[in-house]
Amino acid sequence: MALNSSRPVLSSVCTALRQCRPASQPLLRQAAARPLSTTSARLSEEAVEDERPRWSYTPERMKGPNMSIRVVKDPRRKIWKVNEDPALLDAMYNRFLGPHGDKMLPDEIKWLAITHKSFDYARRGFNTRLAYYGRQILALESTRSILISSFPPSNVPDKYSREPFRSPALEMVDKLNTKQPRDIIYKEKMAGLAMEIGLNQVVRWKPGKPENLEGSGQTVVLTTCLYAIIGAIGLQHGAEVAHKVARERILNRIANMKGL
Structure with missing residues (x-):
């Protein structure tokens, strides 16, 4: 008896479900086809950013509020312009690495190798790790x-x-008693070479004292960039090419430099 009494209830439930199913499916399809407005706006912004080279802009998601807790005594020190011309950068690489030297590295890596962590609050990447490898x-x-x-x-x-x-x-190892690698690649000579090839005109950094670049650490920044270029070449082309560039383009040239 209990089984027979439950059959009408079960059939009415199934009938109600069949009636509701056609109406619910279009609503689900319509909701799935209509994305949220914030999501579509974010995707459109990212699509516009992707059209530009990565080195040329700061990602929107990495930008914080337009404020700083650091108080600058002289507002003029906030103003510092860096190179944004790829042709000027390629000319520096050609002077440093020889003809077609600008073709040895991809565009993004060429800009990364000459970017110090002080530039744009390090939001576009910086060359510290490349410099460590190049120094070795x-x-x-x-x-x-x-x-x-x-x-x-x-x-x-x-x-x-x-x-x-x-x-x-x-016998050869004993020569290290009189001369060390730091006696050859010290920062003053490296910075002098960087000035010769025009690296100081394209390096991306933010000096603490624009009126005193040497006091802001320009020598160290330029030396780091040279290390980073060698490190990038080592990762891109292998150790043999990197050692050849280090020997011919740095060691041989600083050995002939006078006054340092």
Whole structure:
């Protein structure tokens, strides 16, 4: 009896569901086809940004409120313009790396290698990690140049009159007693080379004192950019090409520089 009494209730429920189903499906399709207004606006902004090169703008989502807790004593120090001309940047790479040197790196990497973390609050990327890798390449190449150099190794006398162990395989290593890589690639020489190739005209950074670039750390910034370019070439073309560029385009040139 209980089973028979429940059948009319079940059939009425199924009938109601069949009547509601056709009306609900168009509503669901209509809701799915109509995106939220904020989402569509955000997608349109991102589409406009994607048309521009990444180095040329700051992403909207990385921009904060137009305010700063830092109080600048002299408002003129806030004003500092950097290069935005790709032709000027390519000319610097050609002077540094030789003909067609601007073709050795992709456009984004060319701009990243000369961008210091002080520029645009580091929101467009910066060259610190590239510079670390490039510095290791230059240190290794400088060490190699010392080992194969022609000057004799130093014979430091032992105050206890001991006879040191000697081996042909270690004769070149003794040259490091008189000269170190830091004696070859110190920052003053590196910055001088950077000035010669016009790197100071295209580097992207924000000096703390625009009226005193040297006091703001220009020497360190230019040296970091040279390291970063070598690091970028090493990642793009491999260690052999990077060591050749470091040897021919940096070490050989700073060895012939006078006054430093």
